[in-house]
Amino acid sequence: MNNRAPRQFVRQGLRVPYIAPWTGEIREQPALERRHAHKGGGIAYVDEHPLHDRSAGILWVRMGAVRGAGKPLLASVNAPRQRQAMDRQLCQVCGGTTYGATDRRHLFLLSERQGKPIVEGEQTTAPPLHESCAAEALRDCPHLRNGAVAARVESPEPWGIAGMLHDPMTLAPRPSAQRGGLTLLPYTSHRLVWAVAHLDVVALRGCAPVGLDELLALTV
Structure with missing residues (x-):
């Protein structure tokens, strides 16, 4: 396994x-059309590419994968890299593996929790982090200043996707009340055929709380 992190980019320090x-x-994003029933029904892109636009039969938002091209959009997420980080357990900050030499658990940091702990089986779209990268994120990320919580997790299990639902009749988007308008859908949901996936979702199993002070001490 290659443990080396990808190239790092710095903007404004x-x-x-x-x-x-x-x-x-x-x-x-391309226009949508109804998918033929013999292909599963639901929605499809009018110019859909069978190898690039779907994963496990689920339609995904189109986004490039060329880090460093243009300016960074720090308030958003690149869908292909988020999926890769979830699938391979890569740090969302540096992109290196979060598998430890002795401790096989992964650190997860969730934002805007106002003190609510991470509970067993909780779903999240946030990939794991290294402890030092989590400390950096706590120091620099505005979203985490509104109340973050952390836990070491034994098993982040695939659960579903966060996607934009579309009306079965008009194909118009139906945003949820959540930030970004995305709806969390398990892989068992019949509504997946009417969604464009933006993010992978995992369920956290074997959670042990981690104090933020412990992580912040790494920035000193």
Whole structure:
């Protein structure tokens, strides 16, 4: 296994997270059409590419994968890299593996929790982090200043996707009340055929709380 982290980018003195998109990666989203019933029904892109636009039968948002192209968009997420980080357990900040030499657990840091702990089986779209990268994120990320919590997790299990649902009749988007308008859908949901996936979702199993002071001490 290659443990080396990808190239790191710095803007205005801050490291650009691995999963952050760049302006050069943004793609115009194609029009949607109804998918033939013999292909599973639901929605499809009018110019859909069978090898690139779906994963396990699920339609995904189009986005490039050319880190460093243009300017970073720190408030958003690059869909291909987020999926890669979830699948391979890569740090969302540096992109290196979060598998330890002795401790096989992974550190997860969730934002805007106002003190609520991470509970067993909780779903998240946030990939894991190294402890030092988590400390950096706590120091620099505005979203984490509104109340973050951390836990070491034994098993982040695939659960589903966060996607934009579309009306079965009009195909118009149906945003949720969550930030970004995305809806969390398990892989068992019949509504997946009407969604464009943006993010992978995992369920956290074997959670042990971690104090933020312990992580912040690493920035001293």
